[in-house]
Amino acid sequence: MANSFIRIVQNPILRSHLDRVASKTGIEFNDLELVSALSDEIIPTMIIFEIEMENSIEFISKWKEKWPKCFLAAAVTQPDRELWMAADAAGCDLVSNRGALPNLLRKKIVSFLDGIESLTPETVCLLTKSVVNEGDGLVARLPDNPEDPICVFRIEDEYYGIRDACPHAGFALADGEFDVTTGIVTCPEHGSRFNVHSGERIQGPADYSIKTYPVKVDGDDIYVYV
Ligand code: FES
Numbered sequence: 203m204a205n206s207f208i209r210i211v212q213n214p215i216l217r218s219h220l221d222r223v224a225s226k227t228g229i230e231f232n233d234l235e236l237v238s239a240l241s242d243e244i245i246p247t248m249i250i251f252e253i254e255m256e257n258s259i260e261f262i263s264k265w266k267e268k269w270p271k272c273f274l275a276a277a278v279t280q281p282d283r284e285l286w287m288a289a290d291a292a293g294c295d296l297v298s299n300r301g302a303l304p305n306l307l308r309k310k311i312v313s314f315l316d317g318i319e320s321l322t323p324e325t326v327c328l329l330t331k332s333v334v335n336e337g338d339g340l341v342a343r344l345p346d347n348p349e350d351p352i353c354v355f356r357i358e359d360e361y362y363g364i365r366d367a368c369p370h371a372g373f374a375l376a377d378g379e380f381d382v383t384t385g386i387v388t389c390p391e392h393g394s395r396f397n398v399h400s401g402e403r404i405q406g407p408a409d410y411s412i413k414t415y416p417v418k419v420d421g422d423d424i425y426v427y428v
Contacts, residue, residue: 205247207311210234213252216277219304220250227311237261248273248321250307253297254280259288259410266293273310273321277303287369288410290350291401295322330354330424338382342424352426354417355398357382362398363415363426370394370408 207224209231211217224231234240237251237258246269251258253276262274275296276289289297298306313319330342330352342354343366351366353376362385366376373391380387385398394408401414416427 205229206232206244208232208234208240208244208246208249210237210239210249210251210255211277212255213277213279213300216252216300216303220307223304223308223311226308227315229311229315240265242268245269246272248275248311250275250277250303252277252279252300253285253289254278259285259292262289262292262294271320271322275303275307275310283372284369284409287367287372291365291369291410291413293413325427327418327425327427330426332422332424333376339380340376343376344426347428349428350413352415352428354424354426355380355385355387357385361417361419361424363417364396364398364401365413365415367412368392368394368408369403369410369412370406375412 207229209220211220237255249265249272265272265274274294276294277300278286278297279300286297296306314321328344328347330344332342333340335341338357339355340353341356344352352363353366354361354363366374368375368389370392373389375387375389378388378390386395386404387398388395392407395405396403396412401412403411418425
């Protein structure tokens, strides 16, 4: 199947830099105006978009669910840490400021077309560090995962892995209070609340939900898939 590179970019400077990427790598962009304009008939290889576009965070999750192998690259114009983290948590593969994005994409596209690397990383299973806890609640942490710190909560026989960094200001949710009856963790710093089952934000000041990770338990060992 032919590769399909989708560009949903309105900024003229970024568009012209991406035109240069296209001519250097020999690809062609399929241009769309809005994130909502992408139809189900296309299976995209890569989608490049601007994070400040309306509903872009919501569409990242939808796209990843529909096309998990599609590479999602977001350009950020205004430095907004929370928006950046939200894009990352929603499953965006690359979030970069507008100036740096074309060059990063050029390298990525070249190594993909040359067959050197796939666009999206393969899922890996990582062993966490157990936290001594006989009951329900926090049972494991993975503080030094290169992508994100992760923590795992247990409720009876179910385990839930979440990103261990609050999208508001990055504090560790593992240090917050956890309600085993509702599955809600409260950020220790400013009180944002999240449901560990789904990552859903229940209460701010954080504006966005958190990423969740599948968990596997083998005897005393707890693994997360990232
Ligand atoms: S850092 Fe979590 S609510 Fe502010």
